[in-house]
Amino acid sequence: MSPATSNELPAAVVGYGRFGRFHAAKYVSMPGVVLAGIVEPDAERRALANREISSTPTFRSIDELLSKVTPAIASIVVPATLHYPIARSCLEAGVHVLVEKPLCSNLKEAQQLIHIAGQQRLILQPGYIERFNDAVSALCAEVPQSRYIEARRLTWWSGRGGDVNVVMDLMTHDIDLLMELVDAPIASVQARGMKVVTEHWDVVEARFQFTDGCAATLAASRASERTQRSLLVSSESTSVLVNKTEGVIELCRIGANGITIDRRRVEQVDPLSAEIAEFIAAVRESRSPRVTTADGYRAIEIAQQVVAAMKESPSLLDRIGMPMTNSGDISMPLNPVPARPDSAS
Numbered sequence: 153m154s155p156a157t158s159n160e161l162p163a164a165v166v167g168y169g170r171f172g173r174f175h176a177a178k179y180v181s182m183p184g185v186v187l188a189g190i191v192e193p194d195a196e197r198r199a200l201a202n203r204e205i206s207s208t209p210t211f212r213s214i215d216e217l218l219s220k221v222t223p224a225i226a227s228i229v230v231p232a233t234l235h236y237p238i239a240r241s242c243l244e245a246g247v248h249v250l251v252e253k254p255l256c257s258n259l260k261e262a263q264q265l266i267h268i269a270g271q272q273r274l275i276l277q278p279g280y281i282e283r284f285n286d287a288v289s290a291l292c293a294e295v296p297q298s299r300y301i302e303a304r305r306l307t308w309w310s311g312r313g314g315d316v317n318v319v320m321d322l323m324t325h326d327i328d329l330l331m332e333l334v335d336a337p338i339a340s341v342q343a344r345g346m347k348v349v350t351e352h353w354d355v356v357e358a359r360f361q362f363t364d365g366c367a368a369t370l371a372a373s374r375a376s377e378r379t380q381r382s383l384l385v386s387s388e389s390t391s392v393l394v395n396k397t398e399g400v401i402e403l404c405r406i407g408a409n410g411i412t413i414d415r416r417r418v419e420q421v422d423p424l425s426a427e428i429a430e431f432i433a434a435v436r437e438s439r440s441p442r443v444t445t446a447d448g449y450r451a452i453e454i455a456q457q458v459v460a461a462m463k464e465s466p467s468l469l470d471r472i473g474m475p476m477t478n479s480g481d482i483s484m485p486l487n488p489v490p491a492r493p494d495s496a497s
Contacts, residue, residue, distance in 0.1 A: 161432065162188035164223035164247070166214060166238055168201045169312065171252065172229035176205060178428050179227070185432065189221040214241050223247050225435055227279075227428070231315045236261040243268045243276065250431045252279040253328075254320050254455070255448030262452055266445045277431050277441045278448030280328045284426040287399045287418045288329060288383065291392050294403060295385045298333055301368035302384040306376040306472065309349045313374065317352035318345075319455045323372035326383070327458075328443075328451045333385065336364035343458045344465035348375035355469050358458045371472050 163185050165176045172192070179187045187208045192198040198210045211217040218241065226242050228235060228251040236256045242249050243265065255278045256262040269276035282288055303326035313321035340361045345353040355373040362368075381396045391404040403414040427443075434441035 160184055160186045161224045161435065162186055162222065164189045164191065164217060164221065164226040165229060166191040166217075166226060166242075167229035168192035168194075168197045168210075169229065172227075173201075173204070174424055175227040175229050175428070176201070176208075178425055180205060180208075181425075182428065182432065185225075188223050189217045191217050214238050218242075218245050218247075225250070225275075225432065228252065231313070232320060233257050233315045236265065239265050239276070240268060243272055243274055246272060246274070248275040248431075248435045250275075250277045250279055250428065253281075253448070254278070254316075254324050254452055255445065256452065257316060257320065259449065259452055259456065262445075262449050266449065269445065275431065275434050275441060276445050277434065278443050278445065278451070279427065280325060280443045280447065280451070281423045281427050282325050282329055282396070283332070283443050284421075284423040284430070285396055286420045286423075287394045287396050287401060290401060290418050291383065291385055291394050292333065294392050294401075295387050295390050297387050298385045299366050299388060300384075300386045301330060301333060301366070302370075302382075303329065303368075304371045304380050304382050304472075306371065306373045306378065306380040308377065308379065309354075309375055314350040314352070317459060318354050318356050318372045318374050319358075319458050320452075321372075322374060323356060323358070323370055323458070324451050324455050326370045326372070327454050328447060329383070330360065330368055330370065331447075331450060331454070334362050334364070334366050334368070336362040336366060338454070338457075339363045341457050341461045343461040344463045344468055346375075346465060346468045348469065353459070353462060355472060356458070356462070357465075357468060357472055358461070373469070373472055375469060376472070 163179045165172055168190055176190060179185050190201045190208055190210045191214055192201055192210060193212055201210050225248045228238050232254055235251050239249050239251050265276060305322045305326055338360055343358040345356040348354040354375045357371045360368040383394045385392050389406045393402040399418045399420045401416050401418055405412050430442050
């Protein structure tokens with residue numbers, strides 16, 4: 153491995169699974185960055201990293217990496233329950249951190265990481281990649297005042313993410329987007345779910361009611377026979393459906409001349425490259441990134457509210473594509489949200 157020059161940021165990737173490999177490849181291709189180390193406890197994946205990126209040394213643990221390498225930035229791409237201890241080790245060593253969603257498994261851990269990042273004057277960026285999806289940005293421009301939002305994130309069981317429930321694993325992406333689209337407090341939450349392949353909720357449907365009258369339904373499954381990533385946003389006169397996987401938008405407008413439908417394809421940049429580029433720019437410019445620690449904290453807070461409202465629904469897997477009915481649902485009024493810690497980044 154060539155040593156980093158004074159203008160290059162030495163980077164590390166912690167975790168060389170499917171997404172960790174993507175992060176590592178992005179850092180290798182980024183100008184002004186050198187991939188200084190990869191952490192992977194699994195011997196087979198570590199050997200894979202040695203074959204794929206032979207110029208970068210690999211390490212069994214974060215402690216081994218930090219004892220031999222001094223990275224300036226790091227991506228943490230490990231199971232959610234490991235985010236806190238690894239991010240804390242990096243922050244305490246003076247390393248700026250991009251941590252895949254969720255920021256942590258619970259609010260207490262998130263508060264502690266935010267506090268450490270603030271003390272150390274370090275960037276701590278939660279990895280909400282959907283914020284860098286051009287199709288979503290285009291949708292926000294078309295429907296500035298939404299009245300109904302529906303998001304579906306369905307996939308089959310891949311064996312990953314089972315250390316937390318599907319709300320924290322998958323739905324948290326759409327929770328983050330929901331809070332960006334609606335500028336009003338949550339009035340109530342209804343939720344139901346199933347445990348299919350793990351001991352946690354694997355299929356969840358949640359309904360949100362906001363104080364401004366907007367309503368939203370989010371569905372997430374990691375036990376489906378098909379994959380689907382879609383987002384529907386409607387106002388009084390405009391409805392937009394986004395197929396986020398394909399980057400296709402269907403825009404429906406009601407006007408004086410009736411209904412018009414416009415189907416268009418959105419040219420997408422690579423959202424992971426955009427996310428990492430934003431992280432690097434925030435570090436270099438000593439500024440807050442687009443996705444802040446306050447955003448990460450908020451997503452955990454709302455995910456926990458969804459889980460608190462959960463009710464078992466054995467038939468949910470067959471009906472997850474259908475609208476939630478009022479029959480048998482739990483409605484949980486929310487207390488006013490306490491003041492959130494300021495973003496440390």
